[in-house]
Amino acid sequence: MYRYDEFDHRFVRERVAEFRDQVSRRLTGALTEDEFRPLRLMNGLYLQLHAYMLRVAIPYGTLEARQMRMLAEIAERWDRGYGHFTTRQNIQFNWPKLRDVPEILEALASVEMHAIQTSGNCIRNVTADPLAGVGPDEIEDPRITAEVVRQWSSLHPEFVFLGRKFKIAVTATEEDRAALAVHDIALQIVRSEAGETGYRVLVGGGLGRTPMLARELRAFLPKRDLLPYLEAALRVYNLHGRRDNKFKARIKILVHELGIEEYRRQVEEEFARIEHGHIAVPADELARIGAYFAPPALPERTGTPVEFERMKKLDPAFAAWAAQNTHPHRVPGHVAATISLKPVGGVPGDATAEQMRVMADLAEAHSADELRVTKEQNVILPHVALADLYKVYRGLVAIGLDAPNRGLVTDIVACPGLDYCALATARSIPVAQAISNRFADPARQREIGPLAIKISGCINACGHHHIAHIGILGLDKAGVESYQITLGGESTAPAALGERTGPGFSYDEVPDVVEKIVETYLKLRETPRESFLQTYRRVGMEPFKEVLYAEAH
Amino acid sequence: MPRLIDRDGPAEDRWTTLGADDALPASGAVIVPLDRLEEAVDAVFDSAADSGLELGVHVPNNADPLRLRAGFDRLALISVEFPAFADGRGFSLGHRLRALGFKGRLRASGHVIADQFAYLLACGFDELALRDDVAERQPVEHFLKALKRISAGYQRGIPGRRSILDARRAARQGTNAAPR
Numbered sequence A: 001m002y003r004y005d006e007f008d009h010r011f012v013r014e015r016v017a018e019f020r021d022q023v024s025r026r027l028t029g030a031l032t033e034d035e036f037r038p039l040r041l042m043n044g045l046y047l048q049l050h051a052y053m054l055r056v057a058i059p060y061g062t063l064e065a066r067q068m069r070m071l072a073e074i075a076e077r078w079d080r081g082y083g084h085f086t087t088r089q090n091i092q093f094n095w096p097k098l099r100d101v102p103e104i105l106e107a108l109a110s111v112e113m114h115a116i117q118t119s120g121n122c123i124r125n126v127t128a129d130p131l132a133g134v135g136p137d138e139i140e141d142p143r144i145t146a147e148v149v150r151q152w153s154s155l156h157p158e159f160v161f162l163g164r165k166f167k168i169a170v171t172a173t174e175e176d177r178a179a180l181a182v183h184d185i186a187l188q189i190v191r192s193e194a195g196e197t198g199y200r201v202l203v204g205g206g207l208g209r210t211p212m213l214a215r216e217l218r219a220f221l222p223k224r225d226l227l228p229y230l231e232a233a234l235r236v237y238n239l240h241g242r243r244d245n246k247f248k249a250r251i252k253i254l255v256h257e258l259g260i261e262e263y264r265r266q267v268e269e270e271f272a273r274i275e276h277g278h279i280a281v282p283a284d285e286l287a288r289i290g291a292y293f294a295p296p297a298l299p300e301r302t303g304t305p306v307e308f309e310r311m312k313k314l315d316p317a318f319a320a321w322a323a324q325n326t327h328p329h330r331v332p333g334h335v336a337a338t339i340s341l342k343p344v345g346g347v348p349g350d351a352t353a354e355q356m357r358v359m360a361d362l363a364e365a366h367s368a369d370e371l372r373v374t375k376e377q378n379v380i381l382p383h384v385a386l387a388d389l390y391k392v393y394r395g396l397v398a399i400g401l402d403a404p405n406r407g408l409v410t411d412i413v414a415c416p417g418l419d420y421c422a423l424a425t426a427r428s429i430p431v432a433q434a435i436s437n438r439f440a441d442p443a444r445q446r447e448i449g450p451l452a453i454k455i456s457g458c459i460n461a462c463g464h465h466h467i468a469h470i471g472i473l474g475l476d477k478a479g480v481e482s483y484q485i486t487l488g489g490e491s492t493a494p495a496a497l498g499e500r501t502g503p504g505f506s507y508d509e510v511p512d513v514v515e516k517i518v519e520t521y522l523k524l525r526e527t528p529r530e531s532f533l534q535t536y537r538r539v540g541m542e543p544f545k546e547v548l549y550a551e552a553h
Numbered sequence B: 001m002p003r004l005i006d007r008d009g010p011a012e013d014r015w016t017t018l019g020a021d022d023a024l025p026a027s028g029a030v031i032v033p034l035d036r037l038e039e040a041v042d043a044v045f046d047s048a049a050d051s052g053l054e055l056g057v058h059v060p061n062n063a064d065p066l067r068l069r070a071g072f073d074r075l076a077l078i079s080v081e082f083p084a085f086a087d088g089r090g091f092s093l094g095h096r097l098r099a100l101g102f103k104g105r106l107r108a109s110g111h112v113i114a115d116q117f118a119y120l121l122a123c124g125f126d127e128l129a130l131r132d133d134v135a136e137r138q139p140v141e142h143f144l145k146a147l148k149r150i151s152a153g154y155q156r157g158i159p160g161r162r163s164i165l166d167a168r169r170a171a172r173q174g175t176n177a178a179p180r
Helices: A006-028 A033-041 A065-078 A098-109 A142-153 A223-240 A251-258 A260-273 A283-292 A306-314 A316-325 A353-366 A386-398 A429-438 A442-448 A507-524 A532-539 A542-552 B034-046 B065-069 B089-099 B114-122 B132-137 B140-149 B164-172
Strands: A045-047 A052-056 A062-064 A082-085 A091-093 A168-171 A185-191 A197-203 A215-222 A326-328 A334-339 A350-352 A370-373 A379-385 A453-456 A470-477 A480-487 B004-006 B027-033 B052-059 B077-082 B105-110 B127-130
Touching: A006 A033, A006 A098, A006 B114, A006 B140, A006 B164, A033 A045, A052 A098, A062 A065, A065 A082, A065 A091, A065 A098, A065 A353, A142 A168, A142 A185, A142 A223, A142 A283, A185 A223, A197 A223, A215 A223, A215 A260, A223 A251, A223 A260, A223 B089, A251 A260, A283 B164, A306 A316, A306 A386, A316 A326, A316 A334, A316 A386, A316 A442, A334 A386, A350 A353, A353 A370, A353 A379, A353 A386, A379 A386, A429 A453, A429 A507, A442 A507, A470 A507, A480 A507, A507 A532, A507 A542, A532 A542, B004 B140, B027 B034, B027 B077, B034 B052, B052 B105, B065 B089, B077 B089, B089 B105, B089 B114, B114 B140, B127 B132
Parallel strands: A168 A185, A453 A470, B027 B052, B052 B077, B077 B105, B105 B127
Antiparallel strands: A045 A052, A052 A091, A062 A370, A082 A091, A082 A350, A185 A197, A197 A215, A326 A334, A334 A379, A370 A379, A470 A480, B004 B127
């Protein structure tokens, strides 16, 4: 886990002081509201429907126990006792007061955290595989690259006032757990045929009102060229991306309008002009950062612990949770355990201060002091010994975070929607809660199998509905909430954007609609092993459409 | 409040900005609009008489730096328009002009706020001609203070600014990590 040195500490503290000064200059009128707005956004501060919202960066989704505890403290001291983990591996506080924000930022700085560039038209907080350092098939820990990019992109003088937001994600495995295809730039760590480690670079993905999947920009980029290449890619975007229309200002539109070949040509031309040695990360700096991500020392444990087997037999709920919420670990005798923030009927991604503290305690005692936040709005304990798993589970039962539903129908992703967000056109959270209650029975959830439902309360798609197996988009039709349904979206390769079923449905109809879709799938699947997505890819939209719109004909 | 500032504070503006119809003077320092550049270059460099005129050009932030490159040695100043502070194209344009070898004075003109001044200098600009309404609200001290707010950045290769990466290296090698 990365540690701030004196330079990082100073940088973050200076940034807090700068923001304090910006707030006071806003109050004297030296800065107009228009001028202040992007400055506060670049420090994570939004003005929402009822209050300010502070989005705190959790770089590449990695947290230590002391950091999670500080989030709990912030929730208690300056908010209403809870926080909301987001689809971009960050956390949002919904009720801070503007005058408290500099103090909150100082509290974050004390545990090596900040809210820099979690919003605004700049390079946003870098995301990565939440199972970094866990899987046996990983080429190297993607967080090394993510940290290099985090530093390089922090207040990059040339790229702080881009045409639009810019999101970068990093992975290092064949399986994509970071939704690479919907990022402005995605870096997949790969090995060349010669055995050299480098990056496959994708560009131009994004959700929002014009969803697009990223295209390959470079099949192989040597590691040393990373920053010069990113600089070239960003410069071409900054100079030529559209500025006439906010909704056409993302890089995906530039790539689409120029064509990937022409965009590539311009990037390569700029890349060739750049003096690489001036910009690139020196090898010793890369080694310094890399050392922080050395795998934790986990004692290898052969065989399955007796206690683990015994408790599985004694406590079937534990057995179900262990089967559904764990992931294999490269070190024998260990797993990564998902803490689902989706209790039946709960608010997806919300955690109370008490829950955060218990998660921190469990991480400290049983997971090498580490936690991860996922884009599915859950938390992972990445390094748990099987022998300790029951203790972890009991700890989660005590705080109501023992839902055995990772990847199942109730593991619903939802944006804050009309309950909080100034941009929302419809509610998301209550829709998620209603669906979750409808499918509350754990046996039924297991019977249905892997199914990703994601809900956005407006066209900006923070709920990632385009890449959901069942996507739900809440719109405002003449003052009434209307929900469009999409089917067949997928975030991992081969990624796909969901297709619309047809006309939207009312707020009250949504749980029935989802249930009809699920029942149709259960009837159509060839074997219980054929997942919803596989069935959809085999049979297509028609059978679902027929069921959903039968009465209209 | 002076309208022109550089990293040391208020600066005297010895340049006259010409409009579309203003006649070229015989001497002095003038900034012409981009569409009059050819005419001005002809007048200054190709006339038989040795002109005493120093030439600058004002360009929009979507100007093609490659097309300006041919005239670099004849231009003592390039002024880049910043139409709105949130339109950051000028930062990349400034960087590119420097990377392509422009050695004259680089000016930003328009809506730039105090908090952006350090970014301007880091992108190769020398000075800022402020818009009147910004100058009225934001005194020169705000701009100078803003320069000192962040003492070092994470990027490398930026002349005149301390790089955290290079400072770390220097510290590791036991040498003096003084600003470059």
